Amino acid sequence: MNFEIESPLNKEELLKTLSNLQSKKFRFGAGFTDLLIEFKKFNPVETTVINLAQLKDEEFCSIRNDSGEIQIGSLVKLAQICKDTYIKDNFPVLHQAANALASGQIREVATVGGNICQASPSGDLSCALVSLKANCEILNIDGKIRNQAISEFFKGPGKTSLQKNEILKSISIPINHSKNxxxxxxxxxxxxxxxxxxxxxxxxxxxxxxxxxxxxxxxxxxxxxxxxxxxxxxxxxxxxxxxxxxxxxxxxxxxxxxxxxxxxxxxxxxxxxxxxxxxxxxxxxxx
Amino acid sequence: MDKKLKIIGKSTSKLDGNDRVSGRSVYGHDIELPNMLYAKILRSKYTCAKIKYIDCSKALALEGVEYILTAKNLDVNMIGYKRDHPILKGETVNCQRDEIAAVAATSREIAAKAVSLIKVEYEEIKGIYDPFEALKTEARKINLNGQGEEKFGNKNIAESFEYSHGELKSMKKLSKVIVSRRYQFPRVTHCCMGTSNITADYSIIDGKLTLYSSTQVPFLYQRDMAHALKMEPSKIRIIQPIIGGGFGSKLDMLPFEPICALLSIKTGKPVQLLYSREEEFIASPTRQAMVIDLTSGVDEKGKFTFREVQITMDNGAYTSWGATTPFVMMQAYSSLYQIAACKFQADAVYTNNPNAGSFRGYGNPQATFSIERNIDLMAEELGLGKDEIRLLNANFPGEITGQGLLFKTCGAKPALLKVIEESNYKMKNREKQSGRYRRGVGLASMLHVGGGAKIYRSDGCGTRLKLDHYGFLTIITGSSEIGQGSETVLAMIACEELGIPLTHIKVINSDTDVKPWDVGVHASRTSFVAGNSLLGAISIIKQKLNSKAAQLMGCKNSDFVYENGFIKACEKEVKIDKVVREMHFGNPNKLCVAEYFFEPTSSFQDKDFKGDVSGNYAFASQVAEVEVDTYTGKVNVINMYVSQDVGRVLNPMGLQGQIEGGLATGLGYALTEEMIYEDGYLTNPSFHEYKLLTAMDMPEVHFYPIETMDEAGPYGSKGAGEAPLIPTAAAIANAVSNALGVEFLSVPLTPEKVLKALSEKNNHKTANSQIL
CATH class of the missing domain: 3.30.390.50 (CO dehydrogenase flavoprotein, C-terminal domain)
Structure with a gap:
């Protein structure tokens, strides 16, 4: 398995890397729990991996609930969801789905964005997010944000609406109007x-x-x-x-x-x- | 046992445990030798075809490719239990895993690329995947090297066994209830964490071949390899690195092993061949898929009258040791519970499926499933408790079975009573169930060899002991450690007998140039034979030590006590290392060594398969308590109550590990594991789709050892390795039937199978009520 690797450290570097690679074949990797299996199966040819594991920007890596909605960065690890008490109390569906996914070891490295962008019809986290009517916040190489309902984001098995010049930055979930x-x-x-x-x-x-x-x-x-x-x-x-x-x-x-x-x-x-x-x-x- | 034991019977961590968990253990995959090449095998595209030509020219032209092996110009013998398996296939292919060519290259990537450049033209032939189709007169001969026509009257029979005892006709007449069922079992596989691997290192200077191999039978392997390669056996040295799981999968030598050796011979360089996980699923052995037709009877008092069984095994394209599983199955049919008459017939039938191999339990899980399901059905029809009928027919001490097995000790009844009581079986079995979640309990027992099994000219094991002048003991044993913990038990025995602490004991067991002969790891035999062999060697070395110690302490004919590194007698003591130094450097200037070969007293069975084949016999009973979700069909095993006659517990922690590990395999066999084939192609060659259970699925395990102190085993112990998985699937199926009132005739009991059975039962009910 041979591939080039680019490891942007922040959003600016990410956008730059992404725009440099527009005419080439590339794949995003963060937890690599699915990507490496895919590469083992289908040897990547002339492919660059944009390694997101070193990206540290808050908006990608944190769970925030300060703006009338809860925002979850696409690089948030599933284990973070499992441990988040706000999510556990307010969105049991999401908490339970994250806990049901793969295994404890995999949840420590697999990311929210990776799970969503796999667009698997059986994705656990995705299913919970669709029920929560989550919104996808998609960033393009010009730094612009496109919002899309998650049920619209999925286009078929393994297919999303994501364009080549875009990356899923985060998802947001409307806060509950009722505690019941x-x-x-x-x-x-x-x-x-x-x-x-x-x-x-x-x-x-x-x-x-x-x-x-x-x-x-x-x-x-x-x-x-x-x-x-x-x-x-x-x-x-x-x-x-x-x-x-x-x-x-x-x-x-x-x-x-x-x-x-x-x-x-x-x-x-x-x-x-x-x-x-x-x-x-x-x-x-x-x- | 009058002697108070110091370490035997106390939980002791595995000697290699720390290395294993800290990553220090050297597995076959970790071996790197100078100038080593990497091998990869090209396997068949079709499950049944003629090979028209093989063109390696493009692959050979690739830089870094050093050699490509094909069947052409290869002077080798066929391998396998029936010698019906060509190492490389040049004319026909018979299954998905068939090896056509093998590349040795300077990197794994180049080897893989070269394999993709080899061109093979095939003429596809319609394969035969169902053994019953293969048995038809009009069927094509599948394995052209098979001798079925001459030996068994059908060209596609690879091996056949017949056995009988008692008066079948009259016992049938005596029967109040007769139950006949057909049971079906799929292929499952071992799922060793370490995939198959070998590193071969041939020296063109002296013609010696060193193989780093994870075989579990090194001396048979050496012989098989020599036969395959037409070499002198003693020129082949087998070194066993740490083995990442065996479970029977490494009993047969498979084609990839001589292939790798040949690549090393041809190139004069070391060559390594490692399987990927996918290749491991496709090309490593499986448990036998089989169809069992069992008829069994019981008289009005509840005594079993007879068993009549016909077994059709899917042998796959070639014959492995696995074809001899009927040898173990017939013991279960003839001798598990008291059976007045038994008729047994089993055929291993060639098909275009991959060849099956041996697997922990060796046919016994399948046999036990059929026997124990039929018992539940007979008890129900007779109106007798399922526990009572088993107790009434349980094996007993002193029993000589129809097959000639002598149960000098027998924990069958105590084991049954224990699990019945601890699980509250009687009460739980009668509880009527309703609602979404329904609970049930199921009971099953098993009989297995516990003191080796005489299937080869010798069932023995050699030991050499070397006590050095620092007081450290080296045990060189013929037996192998494949994770079962025998190394630790041997060190415990030496510690017990010689008073040498465990930290001063080394066990050497991985080099055929060094270790004495042993037949290998199988039949739950290692602690039994290697333990007895070690005790024999210890008694010899003690005589030497006693005589020198007596001289040093100035006392004669005393009782010598070995404790904490000292030999004590006549109220004096001397350090054991001092005794060795005096022997070694002083008179008589001799090394402190000893050797012993232990051969069990068991006998070969006669041509009718009668005789006392093992040194002793293990018995076990299990109760499974399940909760079935009638909405999803999912079976949740809540409790497993396990009682097993182990003779004596040597290492409680090690035994618990064997019990839990065995149960995990048994649970998977019962509930989820299945290799799914379509026309001979495996459709689920990954852990993603082959549902090996995880720690999350383990039930509470309640284990109750039964100690019958059998004098044949070391300290009274019996073999324990295979037993824990043998009755598990049967107990679980009985429990699910108890919970739902539906019958299951096959494993695994997947949620879909359970839901379908429930839905058919409900439809049947609805239909009946509509008629009413």
């Missing part, structure tokens, strides 16, 4: 760690005191070409009181979530299994 939450991440796999989701379900509901759903987000993973935001279900839920969801309604909601999926057969599981399990775990949301 029902939020979590359900991951279905064969083993308890180092697992790629067979089905995943992320949910984040903000409730009024009486239980009425004020804001809602539901996303499902590994059951379509990208992570799917269950808009129809969310619209339906916004009219509901969480305390009044009876058996009939519960099954109706599960069906709605199930209908949003379009799973396929692959080595991990059959479409039948994914369809069935999605329905079952969707049902469990209100049990």
């Amino acid at each position: 939450l029902k939020s979590g991440y359900i991951k279905i796999g064969k083993r308890s760690a180092m697992e790629c989701s067979i089905v995943s379900l992320a949910y984040h509901f903000q409730l009024e005191k009486n239980g009425k759903v004020k804001h809602a987000g539901i996303a499902i993973g590994a059951v379509g070409p990208t992570i799917i935001f269950c808009q129809e279900t969310v619209d339906f839920l916004l009219k509901q009181n969480i305390n009044n969801i009876d058996e009939v309604l519960k099954l109706k909601i599960a069906s709605m979530i199930q209908n949003a999926s379009s799973p396929i057969d692959d080595a991990r599981a059959s479409a039948w299994y994914r369809h069935q399990v999605l329905y079952n775990v969707a049902k469990s949301l209100f049990e």
Whole structure:
């Protein structure tokens, strides 16, 4: 495996490196947990790796919650998410998804940006972020920021809207309007760690005191070409009181979530299994 | 045992533990020799094809390529248990892993590039991947070197075993309940952390070949290598670096090993060949895939009457030691619980799948799964407790089984009673389950050899001892350490007997030019044979020491006590190193050395496979307690209760490691591990898609050793290495069936398989209620 490597130390150097490489083949690397595996499989040819591991700028490397939203830099490591008590208290779905990803060792090096930009339909963190209606903050070589909803950012398996002159700088999540939450991440796999989701379900509901759903987000993973935001279900839920969801309604909601999926057969599981399990775990949301 | 033991029975850290965890251990991958070349193998593109031509010209032209080996002009013998496996394939290829060419180059990158430049033209042939298809008369002969037609009446049978005892017909008549089932088992693999590796160093000056190899049977390997290369065996020296896991995978010599040796012979330079993880999945051995048809019976009182079994094993394209797994399986069918009559037939059938090899448990996990599932079904039909039926039929001390195995000691019943009691089996087994999460318990037992297994002309092991004049002991043992902890047990034995602290004991076990003969690591035999061999050598060296010490202390015929580096007698003491110095530098001017060869008293079985094949036998029972998520089909194993007759516990910590490690393999076999093939191609050659379980999936392990003090083993011990994984899958499947009321006829019990079974059960119910 042979490749050139550039290691910018700050944002300016990064933009410069990026613009110098516009006519060449390059890849970003930060935690390298996916990239090295890919390079081992497909030997890189005339490729430069922009090594982001030494970039120390706050906006890339920190979690901030001072501006009416929570901002997570793309170089934030998954272990940082797991340890962040603000995220744990306010966005359990994100906390649980980060904890469900790969293993303790990998979470110490893998980054938020890397996980998102892989654009895997089964990405754990991505699924949680779609349910939270996160926003991607994308920086181009001129230093300009482009904002895009994360569900728009994903274009297909392994595909994002990122242009060659752009890099994902950070993501932002709107803060909760209510402290009354029902939020979590359900991951279905064969083993308890180092697992790629067979089905995943992320949910984040903000409730009024009486239980009425004020804001809602539901996303499902590994059951379509990208992570799917269950808009129809969310619209339906916004009219509901969480305390009044009876058996009939519960099954109706599960069906709605199930209908949003379009799973396929692959080595991990059959479409039948994914369809069935999605329905079952969707049902469990209100049990 | 009247003697109070000082270190045997006390937890002792592994001698090599600190080196292993600190990264100091030298594995085969760490070896670097001057001018070393790097080898890479070109494997077949097809699973079944004729090779029309191989063109290496472009690869040879690449700078840094020193040699390319193909079958052409190669004067070698075929390898494998049946000598049906060409090292390199020149005319036909029979499976995905088939070796066509091998490159030696100055770097790994150049070797890889050269392999990609070799052109091979094939004529593809439709492969046969199902052993039942291969058995049909119209099927093509798969391995052209096979002798199935002559020996077994079918060209695609590689090996066949038949066994019987008792009156099958009359026992069938006596049976109140008869259960017949077909069980299916996939290929799984060892997942050694260290991938396959070898470094070969041939000297063109003296014609000697040194191999740094991670074989687990160095002396058989030396013989096999010599046969393959048409060399003098003693010109081949095997050095075993630290081995990153064996589990049976390194019992056979595989083509990559003589290939690497040949590249070194041809170039006159050292050559190293390392597998990538993907190659390890594709080209290292697997457990046998097999179909077992088992019929078993029980009389009205609950006594087992007979077992009749037909086994069809997928041998793959070539024959390895793995084809002899029926040898172990027939012991389970004939002798696990009291069995009045047994008829056993097993065929290993050639297919275009990769060849299977040997794997910890050696066929016994599959056999035990079928036996223990059938027992649960018979108990249910008979209306007898699943624990009661097992206790009623349990093996007992003094039993001579239909096959002629003599259980001088037997912990079968105590082990059963222990796990039944500790797990609260009786109560939990009867609990009716409903709701999303359902719990269940499952019980299974096993029988395995515990004192080696006489499958070769000798099942022995040699030991040499050297006590130096500083009081340090070197144990040179024929046995090998492959992570099982035998090195530590040997040092503990020497410490116990000679009073020499562990820090003063070295174990040398990795060089065939130095160490005496041993048949190798298999059949849970190492601590048993090497321990007995060491005790023999210790008794000889003690005679020498006693005689000199008596002289020095001026006392005769006393009881000599060895303690803390001293020899004590007649209220006097002398330092052991002083005794050695006096022997060495004074009269009689002799080295303080001893040697001993231990051969177990076990016997070869006769042509009908009858006879007492092992020095003693190990018994174990396990109860699995599971919780099944009926929404996802995922089986969560909560508790494993394990009781095992180990004769005597030598090193509790080491034993616990064997138990937990074995369980981890058994759990994976039960729940997630499976090599998935499509027309002979492995579709999941990575840890990403081959679901080896992780530490996060381990249940609580409750282990209760049973000590039966078998006089054949060192301090009464028995082999313990394989047993912990053998009944695990059976216990888990029984537990899942208990939780859900559905039956499973194959492993692994993946979430999808479990959910499908549940859904079929529910559909069946709905259909029935609609009819009503």
